[in-house]
Amino acid sequence: MNRITSLFRQKKEQVLSVFFTAGFPALQDTVPVLTALQEAGADLVEIGMPYSDPMADGPVIQASNTRALGNGMSVELLFEQLKDIRTHIHIPILLMGYYNPVLQYGVEQFVTQAAAAGIDGIIIPDLPLQEYEQQYQQLFQAHKLSNVFLVTPQTPEDRLLHIDRLSTGFIYIVSSSSTTGNQQQQQGHDSYFSRIRQTPLQNPALIGFNIKDQESFRYACQYAAGAIIGSAFIRVLEQADDLRPAIHAFIQQLRGAAEPLPSVPHRQTATL
Amino acid sequence: MSKYNITEDGYYGRYGGAYVPEMLYPNVEELRQQYVSIIESPSFRAEFEKLLTDYVGRPTPLYLASRLSEKYNATIYLKREDLNHTGAHKVNNTLGQILLAKRLGKTRIIAETGAGQHGVATATMCALMNLPCVVYMGETDIARQRPNVERMKLLGAEVRPALSGSRTLKDATNEAIRDWINHPSDTYYIIGSVVGPHPYPDMVARFQSVISREIRQQLLKETGHENPDYLVACVGGGSNAAGTFYHYLQEEQVKLVAVEAGGLGVHTGKTAATTTVGTPGIIHGSKTLLMQTRDGQIIEPHSISAGLDYPGIGPLHAWLFESGRGKFYSATDEEAYQAGIQLSRLEGIIPALESAHALAALAFLPLIPSDTVVVTLSGRGDKDLQTYIDRGGY
Numbered sequence: 001m002n003r004i005t006s007l008f009r010q011k012k013e014q015v016l017s018v019f020f021t022a023g024f025p026a027l028q029d030t031v032p033v034l035t036a037l038q039e040a041g042a043d044l045v046e047i048g049m050p051y052s053d054p055m056a057d058g059p060v061i062q063a064s065n066t067r068a069l070g071n072g073m074s075v076e077l078l079f080e081q082l083k084d085i086r087t088h089i090h091i092p093i094l095l096m097g098y099y100n101p102v103l104q105y106g107v108e109q110f111v112t113q114a115a116a117a118g119i120d121g122i123i124i125p126d127l128p129l130q131e132y133e134q135q136y137q138q139l140f141q142a143h144k145l146s147n148v149f150l151v152t153p154q155t156p157e158d159r160l161l162h163i164d165r166l167s168t169g170f171i172y173i174v175s176s177s178s179t180t181g182n183q184q185q186q187q188g189h190d191s192y193f194s195r196i197r198q199t200p201l202q203n204p205a206l207i208g209f210n211i212k213d214q215e216s217f218r219y220a221c222q223y224a225a226g227a228i229i230g231s232a233f234i235r236v237l238e239q240a241d242d243l244r245p246a247i248h249a250f251i252q253q254l255r256g257a258a259e260p261l262p263s264v265p266h267r268q269t270a271t272l
Numbered sequence: 273m274s275k276y277n278i279t280e281d282g283y284y285g286r287y288g289g290a291y292v293p294e295m296l297y298p299n300v301e302e303l304r305q306q307y308v309s310i311i312e313s314p315s316f317r318a319e320f321e322k323l324l325t326d327y328v329g330r331p332t333p334l335y336l337a338s339r340l341s342e343k344y345n346a347t348i349y350l351k352r353e354d355l356n357h358t359g360a361h362k363v364n365n366t367l368g369q370i371l372l373a374k375r376l377g378k379t380r381i382i383a384e385t386g387a388g389q390h391g392v393a394t395a396t397m398c399a400l401m402n403l404p405c406v407v408y409m410g411e412t413d414i415a416r417q418r419p420n421v422e423r424m425k426l427l428g429a430e431v432r433p434a435l436s437g438s439r440t441l442k443d444a445t446n447e448a449i450r451d452w453i454n455h456p457s458d459t460y461y462i463i464g465s466v467v468g469p470h471p472y473p474d475m476v477a478r479f480q481s482v483i484s485r486e487i488r489q490q491l492l493k494e495t496g497h498e499n500p501d502y503l504v505a506c507v508g509g510g511s512n513a514a515g516t517f518y519h520y521l522q523e524e525q526v527k528l529v530a531v532e533a534g535g536l537g538v539h540t541g542k543t544a545a546t547t548t549v550g551t552p553g554i555i556h557g558s559k560t561l562l563m564q565t566r567d568g569q570i571i572e573p574h575s576i577s578a579g580l581d582y583p584g585i586g587p588l589h590a591w592l593f594e595s596g597r598g599k600f601y602s603a604t605d606e607e608a609y610q611a612g613i614q615l616s617r618l619e620g621i622i623p624a625l626e627s628a629h630a631l632a633a634l635a636f637l638p639l640i641p642s643d644t645v646v647v648t649l650s651g652r653g654d655k656d657l658q659t660y661i662d663r664g665g666y
Contacts, residue, residue, distance in 0.1 A: 051568075051569065052437065052569040052570045053437065053442065053443075053446055053555070053556075053570050054446075055293075055446045055449045055450065055453075055556070055557075056293040056295060056449075056450075056453060057450075058450070059436075062436050066436070066437070069569060074567045075567060075568075076567070098554075099291055099554050100553045100554040100555070100564070100568040100570075101567055101568035101569065102568070103553060103554065103568060104551075104553060104564065104566065104567060104568030105567070105568065125293035125294065126291045126292055126293050126554070126557070127291070128289065128290065128291060131289075149294070150293060150294040150295070151294060152294050152295055152297075152298070154297075154298035154456065155294060155297070155298075174294070174295060179295075179450045179453050179454060
């Protein structure tokens with residue numbers, strides 16, 4: 001079974017998904033960050049594929065994209081970095097990025113390689129529903145890859161149900177009025193979150209955008225299976241002197257419960 | 273409807289569409305559902321036409337450039353978009369879009385700008401319509417287009433620097449899109465060219481189509497024929513070219529000539545000649561030709577002209593290129609600059625450096641004496657005076 005589906009079968013609440021940019025802060029940090037997140041207790045991760053023009057992202061993620069590209073990150077290199085992760089990473093992994101780099105890589109090749117590397121799902125925010133349905137749905141299904149779509153408060157009921165039918169894994173709930181990392185209050189979205197909770201959806205939902213600390217995480221978890229944290233985590237990576245303890249401390253603070261730091265750091269066998 | 277018109281889904285051939293994240297979907301969808309019925313309504317048409325006449329100063333002249341004609345041994349007309357209020361064709365579109373924004377009940381206007389012409393045109397319309405205006409402009413462009421920055425401020429607009437990426441037009445566009453995502457209900461985004469998600473390319477082309485509508489009428493009156501042999505226009509995103517070609521798309525005997533910015537040369541890596549070095553992909557919500565790396569990262573363009581300094585072209589132009597309906601040329605910085613000086617000396621008209629690219633292409637066309645050519649002079653050169661001065665040699 002797809003690891004995302006399996007996760008949501010076992011865990012119905014307080015699911016924590018963490019987003020980070022591949023090749024950031026340093027080119028070879030992708031796998032160490034992923035490893036530390038698993039150790040620290042993240043339930044799933046979204047690895048961002050950097051893009052030169054990330055139009056739905058705020059300054060923090062933009063800057064991480066620019067730096068990762070400057071480090072030499074690419075889709076090709078990301079697959080190289082991820083090829084042996086399933087030897088030690090068991091949590092679900094999604095790749096998230098803009099459509100153009102995926103299109104240039106070749107959607108079929110991208111999906112095939114992602115599945116081969118043990119990736120569980122893909123999020124492409126600027127891929128239109130119709131294009132997915134007509135051109136790629138079968139391809140994704142054949143490779144047992146989840147495709148996750150975003151919904152906003154302005155997404156009408158019929159479209160929400162359409163998105164739900166096309167989605168596998170989970171639905172990504174965002175605020176319509178926010179690029180990533182925007183410091184808006186979540187409070188006030190209660191009616192929106194409630195409406196989604198009351199809609200009979202086949203997929204669980206995660207709330208993304210504006211989650212930054214324990215309080216906002218807990219607030220989101222009242223309305224959905226869990227929440228996604230992105231910009232706040234990128235900021236931690238940006239400022240950390242030593243990534244692993246910083247990641248552990250951040251996840252602990254977010255969860256509000258101590259997950260012990262294993263005494264012997266798990267080192268991935270160097271493949272690059 | 274012919275194969276050069278947009279399809280119901282928003283495509284020209286395989287180009288176009290609306291590749292936007294869900295956060296922008298409601299805004300784009302609202303526009304898609306309403307733009308045609310609004311802009312074709314009698315009250316809209318009446319208000320648009322009246323302001324084009326009384327405020328913008330249309331129709332703009334179709335001027336027989338005798339000395340230029342003599343030089344190239346053909347009959348050459350200039351469509352004088354430089355004589356519009358605010359000095360370029362951009363105002364045709366900003367007027368149309370602001371009237372649309374008002375009918376949609378929007379109360380705040382945003383725009384992106386490269387050279388500042390679209391920003392000035394937007395700031396002008398916002399002053400006229402009493403709407404708050406925020407213009408995003410790359411920090412690099414702010415430095416090299418100072419007079420237009422001051423014009424926008426004088427008109428009451430707020431100019432916000434785009435600090436990401438190369439800090440030029442594409443980054444200003446990204447910032448404007450982000451602003452729109454963050455203000456989805458009250459804000460209208462006036463895109464300055466035939467780019468962006470459907471319906472923008474078609475909507476902007478419709479507003480600019482006044483250019484070719486007038487050319488037809490004026491040419492008929494002047495020569496007894498509606499059709500020239502050549503229509504020539506510069507292409508950055510391609511709005512003046514789209515307006516120049518619009519009513520002639522179906523007239524296959526009229527050759528449509530689009531001139532891109534060659535920069536230092538199309539193979540130097542310092543260019544904006546998208547059809548020469550670009551490949552199909554997605555930029556700013558539209559599938560089109562764009563300059564990109566093998567990995568799909570967008571490449572920084574280069575041009576002497578800030579208005580052509582864009583790494584893509586509108587999807588209509590990508591389709592005209594691919595179908596062969598349009599003939600695409602590029603003029604280098606130096607060729608455009610020399611063509612600008614030439615027009616100044618021959619006709620007493622200092623062209624914008626964007627328009628100078630179109631003029632430079634006259635030298636590339638296989639003209640014969642019986643040919644009638646219309647070149648769209650998209651803007652005036654006042655804003656480029658510092659570039660002319662810095663380059664010197666005139």
